[in-house]
Amino acid sequence: MAENRLLDVVDVHQSYGEERVLEGISFEMDRQDxxxxxxxxxxxxxxxxxxxxxxxxxxxGEIALDGESIYxxxxxxxxxxxxxxFQDFNLFAHLTALENVTLxxxxxxxxxxxxxxxxxxxxxxxxGLREQANSYPAELSGxxxxxxxxxxxxxxxxxxxxxDEPTSALDPELIGEVLEVMRDLAEEGMTMLVVTHxxxxxxxxxxxxxxxxxxxxxxxxPPDQLFEAPEQDRTRDFLGRLTSLHxxx
Amino acid sequence: xxxxxxxxxxxxxxxxxWLWFGARLLNDWFGGVFVAAGEPFFDPQPVADASTxxxxxxxxxxxxxxxxxWVANGLGSLSFAMTYLPDLxxxxxxxxxxxxxATIFGLVLAVPLAAARVxxxxxxxxxxxxxxLIRGTPLLAQLFVLYYALPLSRWFAAVxxxxxxxxxxxxxxxxxxxFTINSAAxxxxxxxxxxxxxxxxxxxxxxxxxxxxxxxxxxxVMPQALRFAIPSWTNELVYLTKYSSLAAFITVxxxxxxxxxAAYANYRFLDLFLLAAVVYLALVLSATTVMEWxxxxxxxxxVGGSGDGRMSAx
Numbered sequence: 001m002a003e004n005r006l007l008d009v010v011d012v013h014q015s016y017g018e019e020r021v022l023e024g025i026s027f028e029m030d031r032q033d034x035x036x037x038x039x040x041x042x043x044x045x046x047x048x049x050x051x052x053x054x055x056x057x058x059x060x061g062e063i064a065l066d067g068e069s070i071y072x073x074x075x076x077x078x079x080x081x082x083x084x085x086f087q088d089f090n091l092f093a094h095l096t097a098l099e100n101v102t103l104x105x106x107x108x109x110x111x112x113x114x115x116x117x118x119x120x121x122x123x124x125x126x127x128g129l130r131e132q133a134n135s136y137p138a139e140l141s142g143x144x145x146x147x148x149x150x151x152x153x154x155x156x157x158x159x160x161x162x163x164d165e166p167t168s169a170l171d172p173e174l175i176g177e178v179l180e181v182m183r184d185l186a187e188e189g190m191t192m193l194v195v196t197h198x199x200x201x202x203x204x205x206x207x208x209x210x211x212x213x214x215x216x217x218x219x220x221x222p223p224d225q226l227f228e229a230p231e232q233d234r235t236r237d238f239l240g241r242l243t244s245l246h247x248x249x
Numbered sequence: 250x251x252x253x254x255x256x257x258x259x260x261x262x263x264x265x266x267w268l269w270f271g272a273r274l275l276n277d278w279f280g281g282v283f284v285a286a287g288e289p290f291f292d293p294q295p296v297a298d299a300s301t302x303x304x305x306x307x308x309x310x311x312x313x314x315x316x317x318x319w320v321a322n323g324l325g326s327l328s329f330a331m332t333y334l335p336d337l338x339x340x341x342x343x344x345x346x347x348x349x350x351a352t353i354f355g356l357v358l359a360v361p362l363a364a365a366r367v368x369x370x371x372x373x374x375x376x377x378x379x380x381x382l383i384r385g386t387p388l389l390a391q392l393f394v395l396y397y398a399l400p401l402s403r404w405f406a407a408v409x410x411x412x413x414x415x416x417x418x419x420x421x422x423x424x425x426x427x428f429t430i431n432s433a434a435x436x437x438x439x440x441x442x443x444x445x446x447x448x449x450x451x452x453x454x455x456x457x458x459x460x461x462x463x464x465x466x467x468x469x470v471m472p473q474a475l476r477f478a479i480p481s482w483t484n485e486l487v488y489l490t491k492y493s494s495l496a497a498f499i500t501v502x503x504x505x506x507x508x509x510x511a512a513y514a515n516y517r518f519l520d521l522f523l524l525a526a527v528v529y530l531a532l533v534l535s536a537t538t539v540m541e542w543x544x545x546x547x548x549x550x551x552v553g554g555s556g557d558g559r560m561s562a563x
Contacts, residue, residue, distance in 0.1 A: 080459035090454035094472045104458035138551025
């Protein structure tokens with residue numbers, strides 16, 4: 001196995017009761033890869049992400065992080081290494097922006113209060129929210145909330161970041177600030193797996209685009225190839241519709 | 250009346266009540282600081298005499314004398330209250346003790362019960378069975394079992410200091426146990442409702458940064474759920490203040506018991522129960538005032554409302 005390999009997803013099947021969601025998905029990610037998952041709603045993109053940090057369990061197949069099966073790892077340890085950003089932000093409503101970030105540092109990484117605060121403050125600054133450190137989620141805009149969400153995940157120093165439609169719940173004028181943070185992160189070399197409809201982000205930042213439909217990985221490849229010369233008609237149809245809707249930003 | 254006027258009237262009335270209540274308890278516990286223990290602060294006899302004099306003065310004047318008669322009646326009630334309030338004060342103190350201890354101990358039990366009810370597997374059924382058993386049987390029956398069927402008061406008698414000093418009866422502690430168990434069941438249901446109202450994404454997010462399930466409940470779900478539970482918790486405090494009168498049936502000399510005992514001596518049951526009702530009202534208003542303050546103290550934007558009792562438009 002390559003030294004640089006971070007994530008292996010091998011023939012993953014998953015179902016909710018009778019409903020089969022993932023039907024044999026395989027792909028891999030090297031360090032510093034930025035892969036974008038696209039596909040129609042219900043195609044299994046979010047489920048795929050949730051399988052990787054075991055928020056959802058798989059029925060068959062194998063997922064390995066750094067060569068180790070995620071089912072051999074301590075669940076909480078796995079999650080510390082895999083950051084997750086949610087569509088609905090899911091900020092802890094009763095904690096300030098700063099406390100949202102320090103909670104994991106104190107309780108999971110056992111950092112002292114001053115160390116946790118210092119690290120959290122730096123993390124918030126890196127997403128441009130130094131001023132908002134003491135604001136509660138209800139006092140923040142959607143874009144600010146999502147940036148806190150990103151800071152909260154990053155503070156745990158994850159090896160891999162999962163983004164589950166991070167801009168889908170945002171007003172159009174707030175999408176840019178979140179994408180900017182994500183582009184910076186990609187440039188710094190963070191390994192990222194992103195579910196999004198933002199094709200502009202995919203073109204600029206992605207190393208690969210993966211097209212999922214009906215629980216199957218239809219096609220994957222570098223964004224230029226997938227957007228300009230897809231091999232499958234299904235891919236062409238979907239990406240064509242998506243680009244006309246969301247355009248390039 | 251504006252909000253602030255209403256609040257001022259209420260706070261003023263409560264200040265008078267607690268000034269009297271505090272002075273009364275101090276006086277009686279320390280053997281007569283101001284007047285002899287159990288004696289009225291001011292002699293009610295002159296007031297009673299004034300009432301009688303007024304009534305006699307207008308006797309036979311018919312309709313014209315009516316308003317003066319009302320004043321005379323008012324003075325009569327006042328002298329009655331002045332005479333018997335000292336008897337009720339000791340009872341009101343036990344009512345306060347019962348309510349506060351049972352609510353706090355009840356909360357301590359209710360939090361894990363509610364968590365078990367929502368998140369537990371085996372513990373879910375244990376919590377459910379406990380809650381349904383307690384809510385499904387009469388409180389009075391529970392008190393009888395504790396007091397007459399179990400040797401609780403004998404155990405408490407063996408504990409040094411318990412049942413002496415300013416909390417004079419072991420039966421009070423049996424009642425505290427009973428009300429705690431009962432209140433825990435009800436409070437657990439209030440808290441369960443709050444937990445179920447919290448967005449499940451909160452716990453998912455907690456889990457996603459590596460917090461264990463218990464940590465997620467402890468640090469993320471509960472702090473929010475408890476804030477949402479404050480209004481129903483206030484309700485529980487109000488109920489318990491009045492339900493604590495059931496302790497009278499296991500010999501606890503709380504407020505209702507004290508009123509009844511005084512009435513046996515003079516047969517003025519209605520007057521004494523009305524007087525007790527006024528004291529209950531003052532206690533309940535105090536409870537809601539304190540809870541309003543607590544709610545304001547722990548208020549967080551976006552969690553559990555704004556604290557002024559109205560819904561925001563958001």
